């Protein structure tokens with residue numbers, strides 16, 4: 491019986507970095523969390539502790555800072571591509587890289603004198619994400635998967651849920667009017683690597699939000715699929731989108747003990763358990779290789 495080394499990757503996780511663009515008096519800040527992973531032939535260190543091929547995780551962390559110093563951060567997609575290209579190519583033992591970047595939002599503080607030059611307030615809890623992989627053995631081996639998480643939305647009407655089978659233990663009451671709330675995690679695969687990343691992100695986000703708002707929903711599943719379909723219809727450069735949407739239940743409070751009615755006004759916002767609805771939305775004429783999702787955290 492032999493014991494062998496299987497797939498492996500290594501790097502520095504969660505490099506928290508804030509970059510200040512001071513090129514004008516109106517500063518711009520970029521707040522990110524970067525995880526760098528290298529893939530290649532690292533059998534020597536695993537098998538014998540010979541580190542002669544190991545680009546230290548400390549070096550990977552320093553490279554994140556140095557790239558920000560020399561070229562700024564820009565979009566997280568371009569930053570992740572620059573990072574991957576820094577390692578895949580120059581070092582023969584590094585055959586691939588996986589760079590994950592999350593971006594936290596900051597808004598300029600509004601003062602009576604207008605937007606402040608260098609003071610910011612943390613934006614919503616929503617986080618923009620990207621995972622860039624580069625396979626150095628394939629000339630077309632760069633892949634960008636971008637996304638958003640913790641995009642919390644609610645509609646106070648325009649949502650129904652009925653017609654489900656009444657099997658043993660079914661207690662849920664059918665409703666023609668309920669609150670629908672969820673926290674959207676979405677990731678989408680780009681078919682190229684040369685896009686206006688900011689404009690596309692903004693378009694995907696606004697497309698999802700508009701569909702959530704405008705669809706009269708018969709189930710969260712229907713809403714999820716409609717949001718994904720709208721994105722694919724709107725952005726041709728996206729091959730597939732995956733969505734994970736918890737059903738953040740809002741239960742009508744029974745006030746009858748106090749002789750009060752409750753015409754969909756007072757709700758108990760439960761935090762758990764929650765329904766969890768997840769799906770991939772795909773193009774039937776141009777399917778994305780399922781392998782591109784390998785190692786991308788989330789769902790499906």
Ligand SMILES: O=c1[nH]c(=O)c2[nH]c(=O)[nH]c2[nH]1
Pocket residue numbers: 651662708709710711737765
């Ligand atoms: O939109 C919904 N989908 C479900 O599958 C489900 N199940 C449930 O209990 N409530 C809901 N709501």
